[in-house]
Amino acid sequence: MELFTNQVLAGIATGAIYACMALAVVMIYQAIDHLNFAQGEMAMFSTFVAWQMMQWGMPYWGAFALTLIFSFVGGIVIERALFKPLAKAPVLTHVAGFIALFAIINSVAGLTWDFTIKQFPSPFGSSPFLGSQLISTHQAGMIGVTLVLLVLLFIFFRYTRVGLAMRAAATLPESARLVGINTSWMIALGWGMAAAIGSIAGMLIAPVVFLEPNMMGGVLIYGFAAAVVGGLSSPLGAVIGGFLVGVFENLVGTYIPGVGNELKLPIALALIITVLVVKPNGLFGRTIVKRV
């Protein structure tokens, strides 16, 4: 029993990584109605920017704040420059765009900062959290940040005019334009916010997986899995999905013989497909009530 509890706790701790990334995934899905495969690379790049600022002597929180702003603006710039011109193009064109973006960011990061792994500091330290060996203060801090982010997003979408306009533009662009919403800018704003959230995820993940240009590959797939499990339309679902995926992954690794680290990734993919087949809207996705 103790093994079980411990594994669940450890799963929640890793789950926080996925939850945070899943929030960024949901954010972009809300804005553009599909997934951004380059999201992990954008987060990685942001994390390098933070690292660089700290190398230049800036304190952690200063670098954190500037990175947020950099990422927000960067997300908007990427949308305006690359994806706005593709607005009317078919989905496959977008996918090609995402892959190109992925490759470009990855190699620019590699050229600038090379591929050796780097230490990235944690603002929360890495001592045992409340005396527990399984969860560190960093992991606890990460869970806390994810939850705070979730609450902020909830307030933004539920209680602010911009949040309402973004939801409207995402669900019914034509009606949104007919109430005077500039839907094109709402998409750009979605990119900016997703990039900023992704940068938080990157900066929190980096102390765990170490900073290098390929650090986000696996994490993004788990982030997708978490978002799909939770339902792509629901930030709360994404966070719960993140924790579930973390716990699931740990339990499977512990109790099913033969599932080592190599098999964990296929398990995430299997999870995505299973949920999509059984419950296409995810566990917490909105079912839309329609009356004709």
Added chain:
Amino acid sequence: MTALLHVKDLRAYYGQVQALHGLEFDLQEGSLTTLLGANGAGKTTTLRSICNMIRSTGSIEFEGKKLDNKSTESIVRLGIAHVPQGRGTFTTMTVEENLQLGAISRKDIKAIGDDIERMYAHFPVLKQRHTQQAGTLSGGEQQMLAVARALMLRPRLMLLDEPSFGLAPLIVRDLFKILGKINREDKVSILVVEQNAQLALELADKAYVIETGRIVMSGTADEIANNEDVRKSYLGY
């Protein structure tokens, strides 16, 4: 009287297919004008052209300003509210959120709350359901919500695309009564597109008849209602 809306030589296209062939009409300030026509005549296309939701040529002037080349959202921001065919309800949002969206481009944020209350006075059923998901409303309730959402813009001109569509006759009468009241009391000019010619002509002061993308007849609502051809083709007696 000056024309609030002045449409000249309007041609609209769906791809290669031309749907409007040089349409011309005026809408006077304060008027409630109706555009009548059979299925496929081009009524919806006309309204969509005014809001630049479809490729068109010709000239459309609103309060003397040209609308060509303006985006849909900036045309709306000039004070043109459009209730589209199919109503355009944000079905996953609450009734109240739909009303707030109607006012989303307004700068006078403090006055929005009062306006929502005014809408509830016009349409009490919306107040009862203000926290309900809009998709769960009945067809008639959704139409009222669509009209209320449009009014939340505090528009100078309201475009309505077949507001009677799918509604029971009694509900249509109610709705049209409210439209008349809004036109008189709130000084909102209205352009209403209808297949239900009889009711539309009772309500309107001015009428145009459109056939295959051209205006074929115009006059006061009374003149049109008494026209022999109109009676045969649109009123059925």
